[in-house]
Ligand SMILES: Nc1ncnc2c1ncn2[C@@H]1O[C@H](COP(=O)(O)OP(=O)(O)OP(=O)(O)O)[C@@H](O)[C@H]1O
C-alpha cells in the first residue's frame with residue numbers, strides 16, 4: 270500500500286464497526302500508512318470512544334517509533350515520523366487564545382500531519398479538516414466509526430482492510 274501523495278475525489282463518508290481495541294488500532298494503522306503529508310485530521314467522540322487509541326494505531330504507519338501519549342493535560346504532543354506529527358487534545362480548551370498560543374494554526378503548514386482530538390471544540394470554520402473521524406461507543410468493546418474523507422483515501426482504507 271503506497272502513501273497517497275495528495276487527495277483526490279469528492280468527500281465521502283463511510284461507517285465502520287470496530288469490535289475490539291485491536292480492530293480500531295488496525296484501522297488507525299491503515300489510515301496512518303496512507304495519509305499524505307500536510308493532512309489535518311479531526312477526531313471526535315465522547316470520553317473513551319477510542320480517539321487516542323486510533324492515533325496509537327496510526328503511529329507506525331506514520332513512521333513514529335516513540336510511544337503515543339494522551340496529550341490531555343498539555344494540549345499538544347509532537348512526534349518525529351517521516352514528517353512531524355502534531356497531536357492535539359482540545360478537551361480542556363476554554364478559549365481560542367489557548368490554541369493560538371500553542372501554535373495549532375501555524376502547525377498547519379502543508380507538511381506536518383496534524384491530528385486534533387476533540388476537533389469539534391473549535392469554532393466552526395476555524396480549521397479546514399481534510400479528514401473527520403467520529404467515534405461512538407455502541408457497546409463494551411464496540412465502536413461505530415464514521416470517516417469523512419476524500420474518496421480516494423476512503424477507498425484505499427476500506428478496500429485494503431477488507432472492510
Ligand atoms: N472497539 C474499541 N475501539 C477503541 N477502544 C476500545 C474499543 N473497545 C474498548 N475500547 C477501550 O476504550 C478506551 C478508549 O480510550 P481512548 O483513550 O482511546 O479514548 P479517547 O476517545 O481518546 O478518550 P478521551 O476523550 O478521554 O481522550 C480504551 O480503554 C480501549 O481499550
Ligand SMILES: [Mg+2]
Pocket residue numbers: 320321322339358386
Ligand atoms: Mg484521548
